[in-house]
Amino acid sequence: MDTxxxxxxQLTRAQAYELSEDVPTNRxxxxxxxxxxxxxxxxxxxxxxxxxxxxxAAIGGAATMGTSRHAYAxxxxxxxxxxxxxxxxxxxxxxxxxxxxxxxxxxxxxxPGAPDFDPAAQTADAQELQFGYNNxxxxxxxxPAGGNSADHGLLVVNHEYTNEELMFPGLGRQDRDAEFxxxxxxxxxxxxxxxxxxxxxxxxxxxxxxTYNPASTYNRRISPRSTEIxxxxxxxxxxxxxxxxxxxxxxxxxxxxxCAGGLTPWGTVLTAEENFxxxxxxxxxxxxxxxxxxxxxxxxxxxxAWGRYEDRFDVGREPNEPNRFGWxxxxxxxxxxxxxxxxxAMGRAKHEGAGLxxxxxxxxxxxxxxxxxxxxxxKFVSNGTFDPSAGTDNGALLDDGTLYVARFNEDGTVDxxxxxxxxxxxxxxxxxxxxADVLIETRIAADLLGATPMDRPExxxxxxxxxxxxxxxxxxxxxxxNDLNAAxxxxxxxxxxxxxxxxxxxxxxxxxxxxxxxxxxxxPGAPEVGAMWNDATTENGWFIAxxxxxxxxxxxxxxxxxGNNYEASGRTDGVWSMETDGDLRGTGKLFYRxxxxxxxxxxxFTPDDTSLFVAVQHPADGGDxxxxxxxxxxYEDPSTRWPxxxxxxxxxxxVVVITRDGGGPIASS
Ligand code: FEO
Ligand code: CA
Ligand code: CA
Numbered sequence: 264m265d266t267x268x269x270x271x272x273q274l275t276r277a278q279a280y281e282l283s284e285d286v287p288t289n290r291x292x293x294x295x296x297x298x299x300x301x302x303x304x305x306x307x308x309x310x311x312x313x314x315x316x317x318x319x320a321a322i323g324g325a326a327t328m329g330t331s332r333h334a335y336a337x338x339x340x341x342x343x344x345x346x347x348x349x350x351x352x353x354x355x356x357x358x359x360x361x362x363x364x365x366x367x368x369x370x371x372x373x374x375p376g377a378p379d380f381d382p383a384a385q386t387a388d389a390q391e392l393q394f395g396y397n398n399x400x401x402x403x404x405x406x407p408a409g410g411n412s413a414d415h416g417l418l419v420v421n422h423e424y425t426n427e428e429l430m431f432p433g434l435g436r437q438d439r440d441a442e443f444x445x446x447x448x449x450x451x452x453x454x455x456x457x458x459x460x461x462x463x464x465x466x467x468x469x470x471x472x473x474t475y476n477p478a479s480t481y482n483r484r485i486s487p488r489s490t491e492i493x494x495x496x497x498x499x500x501x502x503x504x505x506x507x508x509x510x511x512x513x514x515x516x517x518x519x520x521x522c523a524g525g526l527t528p529w530g531t532v533l534t535a536e537e538n539f540x541x542x543x544x545x546x547x548x549x550x551x552x553x554x555x556x557x558x559x560x561x562x563x564x565x566x567x568a569w570g571r572y573e574d575r576f577d578v579g580r581e582p583n584e585p586n587r588f589g590w591x592x593x594x595x596x597x598x599x600x601x602x603x604x605x606x607x608a609m610g611r612a613k614h615e616g617a618g619l620x621x622x623x624x625x626x627x628x629x630x631x632x633x634x635x636x637x638x639x640x641x642k643f644v645s646n647g648t649f650d651p652s653a654g655t656d657n658g659a660l661l662d663d664g665t666l667y668v669a670r671f672n673e674d675g676t677v678d679x680x681x682x683x684x685x686x687x688x689x690x691x692x693x694x695x696x697x698x699a700d701v702l703i704e705t706r707i708a709a710d711l712l713g714a715t716p717m718d719r720p721e722x723x724x725x726x727x728x729x730x731x732x733x734x735x736x737x738x739x740x741x742x743x744x745n746d747l748n749a750a751x752x753x754x755x756x757x758x759x760x761x762x763x764x765x766x767x768x769x770x771x772x773x774x775x776x777x778x779x780x781x782x783x784x785x786x787p788g789a790p791e792v793g794a795m796w797n798d799a800t801t802e803n804g805w806f807i808a809x810x811x812x813x814x815x816x817x818x819x820x821x822x823x824x825x826g827n828n829y830e831a832s833g834r835t836d837g838v839w840s841m842e843t844d845g846d847l848r849g850t851g852k853l854f855y856r857x858x859x860x861x862x863x864x865x866x867x868f869t870p871d872d873t874s875l876f877v878a879v880q881h882p883a884d885g886g887d888x889x890x891x892x893x894x895x896x897x898y899e900d901p902s903t904r905w906p907x908x909x910x911x912x913x914x915x916x917x918v919v920v921i922t923r924d925g926g927g928p929i930a931s932s
Contacts, residue, residue, distance in 0.1 A: 277825075277826075277862075277884070277885060283561070283564070284561070285635075285636055285637060285741060339845045339846050339847050340842065340847055340850075341817075341819050341840075341842055341843075341844070341847075341930075342819065342840040342842070342852055342930040343930055343931055343932040344358045344359075344360065344361070344840075344852075344854060344929075344930045345358055345359050345360065346358065346801060346803050346804060346852050346853050346854075347359075347803065347837075347853045347854060347855065347856060348803055348853075349802070349803040349832075349833070349834035349835075349837075349853055349856065350833075350834060350835070350856070351829070351833075351834065351835045351859050351889055352858070352859065353858055353859055353902070353903035353904075353905060353908075354858055354903075354905060355855070355856065355857050355858050355861075355879065355905065355906075355919065356855065356856050357854065357855045357921055358853075358854050358855070360923065360924050361854075361855075361921055361922065361923055361924060361929070362921070362922055362924055363855060363919050363920070363921045364472070364473065364919065364920055364922075365906045365917045365918070365919055366418075366465065366473055366474070366475060366876070366917070366918045366919065366920045367394050367418075367420075367461075367463060367475050367917065367918050368394060368906060368907075368915040368916070368917040368918075369393075369394055369395065369396050369397075369398075369457070369915040369916045369917070370382065370385075370390075370393050370394060370915065371393060371394045371475075371477070372392065372393055372394075372477045373392060373393055373394050373461050373462075373463055373477070373482050373483070373484055374391075374392040374393075374482055374483065374484055375477070375478055375480075375482065376392060377389070377392035377393050377477070378392070378393075380393060382430070382432075382898075382912065382913050383432055383911075385430070385431070385453050386449065386452075386453065387449060387452030387453045387455070387456045387488065388456075390452075390453045390456035390457050391456040391484055391486055391488060391489065392484065393484075394420075394461050394463075395420075395422030395456070395457040395458060395459060395460075395461055395484070395486075396422055396424070396425045396426070396430065396457040396458070396916055397422055397423045397424050397425065397426070397457075397880045397881055397916050398420050398421065398422060398423075398461075398864065398865065398878040398879070398880060398916050398917065398918050399420075399421040399422070399423040399521065399522050399523060399864040399865055399878055399880060400419075400420070400421040400521065400522065400523040400524035400532075400534060400535070400616065400811075400864065400865050400878070401418060401419070401420055401421075401864075401865035401866075401867040401876045401877070401878055401918060402418070402419035402420075402524060402525075402526050402532040402596075402867060403416050403417070403418055403419075403465075403867050403868075403869055403876060404416055404417045404419065404526070404530060404532070404596055404597070405870065406464070406481075408530055408597045409530065411870050411871075412870075413467075413869035413870050413871040413873055413874065414466065414467035414869075415464075415465070415466050415467070416464075416465055416869075417462055417463070417464055417465070417481055417596045417597070418462070418463050418464075418465045418475070418876065418918070419460060419461075419462050419524075419532045419534075419594065419596050420460060420461045420462075420463070420865075420878070420918060421460055421521035421522065421523070421524060421534055421535075421865075422457060422458050422459055422460060422461065422521065423458075423520055423521055423522050423537070423864075423880065424458065424520055424538075424541075425454045425457050425458065425567075426881050426884055427445075427446070427450070427454065428895075428896070428897045428898065429881070429883055429884065429896065429897065429898055429901060429913055429914060430453070430454075430457070430898065430913065431445075431450055431453075431898060432898045432899065433445075433898070433899075434450075434897075434898065435895075435897055436895075436897070437568065439544065439565040439566075439568075443567070443568035443571065446567075446568035446571070448572045451567075451568055451569055451571070451572050451573075452488065452572075454567065454569070455486060455487050455488045455517075455569065456484075456486050456488050458486060458487050458517075458519055458520070458521070459484060459485040459486035459487055459490065459517060459518060459519075459521065460483075460484070460485040460518070460521060460534060460594065461482075461483070461484055461485075462481060462482060462483040462484075462485075462594075462596045462599065463475040463476070463477075463479065463481075463482050464476045464479035464481045464482060467874065471922055471926055473874065473920045473922075480599065481596065481597070481599055482599070483596070483599045485517075485518065485594065485603060486517060487516065487517025487518065487519050488516075488517065489516065489517070490516065490517050490518070490603065491514050491515075491516060491602055492514070492515045492516070492517065492518055492592060492602065492603045492604065492605055493513060493514060493515075493602050493603070493604045493605065494512065494513050494514070494515060494587065494590075494604075494605045494607060495604050495605065495606060495607065495662050496605075496606055496607035496608040496609075496661070496662040496663075496702075497607055497608055497662075497697070497698045497699045497702055498586075498607035498611075498699045498702050498703060499512065499513050499607065500512045500513055501697075501699040501703070503552075503553070503583055503586050503699070503700075503703055504583055504586050504587050504703075505583060506575060506581050506583050506584055506587070507574075507581065508575060509587075512583075515587040515588075515605060516575075518534060518536055518588075518592045518603065518605075519536060519539055519542055519588060520536055520537045520538045520539050520541065520542070520588075521534045521535060521536060521537070521592075522535050522536075522537035522538075522614070522615050522616060522634070523535055523615050523616025523617075523721070523722050523811055523864070523865075524616050524617065525616055525617035525618055525619050525629065526619065527593070527619055527627075527657070527658070528619065528621050528627070528649055528657070529649070529653070529654055529655055529656075529657040529658065530595075530597060530654075530655065531593050531594060531595045531596070531655055531658060532593070532594045532596060533591050533592065533593055533594075533606070533616075533617045533619070533629070533661075534591075534592045534593075534594055534603075535591055535592075535614035535615055535616045535617060535631075536588050536589050536590055536591075536592060536613075536614055537613045537614055537615060537634055538564065538566075538613055538634075539560075539585065539588035539589050539613070540560050540561040540562045540563065540564040540585065540613070541564035541565070541566030541567060542564070542566065542567050542569055542570075542576055542588075543562050543563035543564060543565070543570060543576050543577070543578050543584070543585055544563050544565050544567075544568075544569075544570035544571070544576065544577055544578070545563055545570055545577035545578045545579035545580065546563075546578065546579050547562075547563075547578045547579060547582045551582050553578075553582045553583065553585075553586070555694070555704075555707065556585075556586070556703065556704050556707070557578065557582075557585065559704065559706050559707050559710075560585065560589065560611075560613075560706065561635075562578060562585045563578050563585075586611070586703050587605075589611040589612060589613065589614065590605040590606065590607055590609070590611055590614070591605070591606050591609040591610075591614055591617055591629075591631070591661070592604065592605050592606070593605075593606055593658050593661065595655050595658075604658065606658075606661040606662060607662075607699075607702050608643065608661060608662050608663060608664055608666065608702065609629060609631065609641075609643045609661060609666065610631070610641055610643070610666045610682070610702055610705040611702055611703055611704070611705045611706075612631070612633035612638070612639075612641070612705055612706060613633055613634050613635050613638070614631055614632075614633065614634075615631070615632040615633070615634040615720065615721045615722055615723075616631065616632070616721075616722050616723070616811070617629045617630065617631050617723075618630040618631075618722070618723045618724045618725040618732065619725070620725040620727060620771050621649045622644075622770065622771045622772050623769065623770070624648065624772070625648030625649045625650075626644055626645050626646075626647075626648055626649075626664075626771075626772050627644075627645040627648075627649055627657075627660045627661070627664075628642060628643065628644050628645070628725075628771040628772060629642065629643045629661075630642045630723040630725060630732055630734070631643070631723065632717075632719075632720030632721050632722065632723055632734060632735070633705075633706070633720055634719050634720060634721055634737070635719065636718065636719055636739045636741050636742070637716035637717070637739070637741075637742075637746075638706065638716065638717065638719075638720065639668050639669060639706070639709050639714045639715070639716070639717060639720065640668070640669040640715075640717060640720045640723065640734055641666060641667060641668050641669070641705075641709075642666075642667050642669070642679060642771075643661070643664050643665070643666050643667070644664050644665050644667070644771075644772045645660040645661065645663065645664040646660075646663045646664050646665070647659070647660045647663060647664075648660075665681050665682075665683065666681070666682045666702070666705070667679035667680055667681050667682065667774065668680050668682060668708075668709040668712060668714040669714060669715060670712075670713060670714055670715050671715040671748065671749060671750035671762075671778055672749070673748075673749040675777055675778060675779065676775055676776065676777055676778070677764060677775065677776040677777070677778050678774065678775055679773070679774045679775070679776070680709075680712040680713070680714060681774075682701050682702075682705065682708045682709065682712070683698070683701070684697055684698040684700070684701045687711070687712060688711040688712065689701050689708050689711065689712075693711060694707075695708070715748055715750055715751075716746070716748070716751070717736055717739075717750065717751055718736040718737070718738060718739035718742060718751045718756050718759060718760065719736055719737040719738060719739055719759070720734060720735075720736055721734075721735040721736065721737050721809070721810045721811065721825075722734075722735045722810065722811040722812045723735070723812075724812045724813060724814045724820070725771070725814070726814055726818055727814075727818075728769065728818075729769060729818070730765050730766040730767070730768070730769035730770070730771070731763060731764070731765055731766075731843070732763070732764040732765075732766065733761060733762070733763055733764075733781070733812055733814070733820055733843075734761065734762045734763075734764065735759070735761055735809040735810055735811065735812055735822065736751070736756075736759050736760050736761070736762065736809070737759045737808045737809060737810050737825060737826060738756055738757050738758060738759040738807070738808055738826060739751070739756045739759075740755050740756065740757050742754055742755065742756055743755070750762060750778065750780075752780075752783075753783060753793050757785065757792075757807065757831055758783065758784035758785030758786075758792060758794060758807040758808070758831075759784045759807060759808050759809050759826075760780055760781075760782060760783045760784055760809070761780070761781040761782050761784070761809050761822070761841070762778055762779070762780055762781065763778065763779050763780075763781045763843070764776050764777070764778045765777045765778070765779075780795070781841070781843065781848070781849055782794075782795055782796055782797075782841070782849050782851070783795040783796075784805065784806055784807050784808070784809060785805070785807055785831075785832075786805065786807075786831075786832065787800065787805055788802075795849070796849055796850065796851065797842065797846075797847055797848060797849035797850040799846075799847050799850045800849075800850050800851050800852075801852070803834075803852075803853045804839065804850065804851040804852045804853055805832075805851055806822070806824050806827055806832065806834070806836075806837070806839055806851060806853075807824065807826055807827055807831050807832050808824045808825050808826030808827060808836070809822045809823075809824055810823055810824055810825035810826070810862070810863075810864070811823045811825075811863070811864050811865060811866055812866065813866035813867060813868060815868045815872045815929075816868060816870060816871065816872045816928075817872060817928075817931070819840065819843075819930070820840075820841040820842075820843050821838060821839070821840055821841065821854075821866050821875075822838070822839050822840075822841050822851070823836065823837070823838050823839075823863035823864060823865075823866050823877070824836040824837060824839070824862075824863055825862045825863070825864075826862075828888060828889075829888050829889045829890065830888065834856065835856050835857050835858070835859060835861065836856070836857050836861060836862050836863040837853055837854070837855050837856035837857060837863050838853075838854045838855040838856075838863060838866060838875075838877060839851040839852060839853055839854060840852045840854055840930060854930070855877065855921060857879050857882065858879070858882045858883070858903045858905040858914075859882070859883065859886040859889055859892055859902050859903050860881060860882055860883040860884040860885055860886035860892075860896060860901075860902050860903065860914075861879050861880060861881055861882040861883075861884070861905075861916075862879075862880040862881055862884075863877060863878075863879070863880070864877070864878040864879075864880045865877055865878030865918070868929070871928065872928040872929055872931065873922065873923065873926065873927060873928055873929065874920055874921065874922050874929075875920070875921040875922075875929055876918060876919070876920050876921075877918070877919050877920075877921065878916070878917075878918055878919075879905075879906075879916060879917050879918075879919055880916050881916060882901075882903055882905045882906075882914040882915070882916065882917075883896045883901035883902045883903045883904075883905070883913075883914040884896065886901075886902025886903065887902065889902070898913050901913060901914045905917075
């Protein structure tokens with residue numbers, strides 16, 4: 264197939280994604296707009312807007328931004344900390360007065376009996392017992408279950424993907440153009456075992472230090488090599504999810520490319536299957552009933568060699584296997600023997616994550632982004648209602664409900680369009696014979712409904728009471744002037760933006776909501792970027808590529824990024840606080856930054872806001888574009904050996920826990 268990732272040679276996985284072809288969407292049907300865009304910016308009269316920023320740049324640019332720093336401490340700020348200086352080096356950094364410690368690293372023992380980490384001689388069986396690669400989503404669940412402990416809990420960790428050039432000695436970057444020449448069956452086994460999830464028990468001692476317990480019976484690895492996962496909801500058992508290995512269409516081995524996720528109100532975790540297409544190779548016949556489906560989801564992506572050794576990842580052999588991925592997967596970390604469940608009623612997409620909330624009337628609502636250029640934002644509303652006494656049985660709520668996709672209107676409203684078989688265009692005339700078909704081909708159904716194509720919808724987080732929802736949009740350099748819409752107003756959007764959705768009367772089940780843009784990310788000192796920040800934002804406080812987010816116990820928004828770099832921002836990824844109210848609305852402030860080449864994932868606070876867990880993903884990946892790091896970053900010569908700085912140890916994706924020196928809630932006085 265020449266429509267996917269045809270130029271992967273010597274590219275990092277992220278660069279391959281950037282170059283990959285788009286899949287067809289309905290974007291050409293969207294209205295073009297002009298002045299309306301500007302009307303949507305600064306809608307709450309709380310932003311000065313792009314024009315003000317540009318004018319400011321004209322009279323002094325970044326220097327002006329910098330001198331506003333002392334004005335920063337002005338009354339009205341929700342965040343009390345001294346801003347960190349943006350930049351890049353081999354280490355991570357946190358704001359003064361805080362400590363950032365590594366809690367667990369790739370290769371550390373998770374399941375009792377795990378061997379010591381030996382990166383020069385890694386095996387699949389060892390990796391399956393050890394902490395996986397590229398930690399992404401982090402879920403903290405208090406122990407005991409149902410409690411509120413902020414110093415004892417379970418940490419659930421997604422392992423999104425692998426970087427073979429940084430994991431294995433003597434390999435370099437592998438790609439399909441060179442037929443993954445170095446990828447043996449054993450190395451593919453290590454890669455597979457390094458995917459999935461980890462669950463570890465974590466404790467904070469009296470002096471405030473967090474550790475994980477390698478002997479805990481809660482500890483667990485979930486991997487695409489071995490873990491059985493149940494398909495539930497309308498798609499379970501459907502002929503389109505039946506395969507040679509699973510003729511019943513009910514049990515999938517594993518979950519892949521688990522990106523972000525979300526906590527449920529009943530003490531489980533939803534983990535999101537994102538770029539599942541990348542794991543498939545081979546060719547499905549053009550007359551295959553799955554051809555249009557594969558095309559829309561970019562299957563096969565050809566990012567990995569797995570299909571050479573596992574028939575199910577070769578779509579020529581198992582054309583239905585891709586239909587068993589792309590789901591939201593529920594995991595109960597309190598029961599290490601529980602079988603995870605793929606909740607198909609929530610739709611099939613390149614799911615970034617899920618922001619869940621219990622509506623006032625008990626319906627459970629989940630907001631979800633489909634992370635691809637020109638794809639959509641969804642919400643799921645359960646038919647049943649949450650029963651606090653039912654425990655994990657509440658998970659069945661996620662099997663029965665209505666999935667909606669968002670259409671952002673120019674007048675500042677959002678319509679949530681139901682994806683229901685038999686309604687509107689979702690009929691046999693358009694290739695759907697059941698709700699299962701609508702869910703398997705969620706994207707195609709959403710195209711037909713006229714959803715708004717977005718600039719890579721990522722994490723969405725929900726304020727638990729005030730009706731506000733924050734959606735991160737990472738970037739979309741493919742959007743041109745003819746593709747603009749009110750909610751995605753910039754061509755060649757390299758900076759990304761953040762949209763605020765407000766559910767009227769805090770009714771999260773509503774089918775119409777209101778929206779506005781919180782920030783247009785990018786360099787406020789470069790007028791051509793068209794960034795929009797509150798002008799209290801300093802030269803360290805702006806960023807590009809908002810990706811994951813968290814709302815802390817005080818209702819404050821925190822943003823982490825994926826894509827800051829030398830050329831566009833001169834800074835690494837990190838954690839920024841983000842004002843959402845008052846005169847400072849739209850002000851960013853840098854709190855933590857990662858080592859060269861890394862991406863910032865997984866922000867998760869303890870219930871009392873005294874600890875912030877973050878995931879440092881792929882340190883040393885693609886660090887070669889930075890001055891001073893000018894080389895292809897590989898196992899033998901990485902751009903950083905964070906966190907160990909040991910010449911015999913490669914860089915290691917790690918979970919970091921941030922606490923305030925002397926204790927107390929983060930960024931609070
Ligand atoms: Fe895995 Fe959309 O980031
Ligand atoms: Ca993400
Ligand atoms: Ca990410």
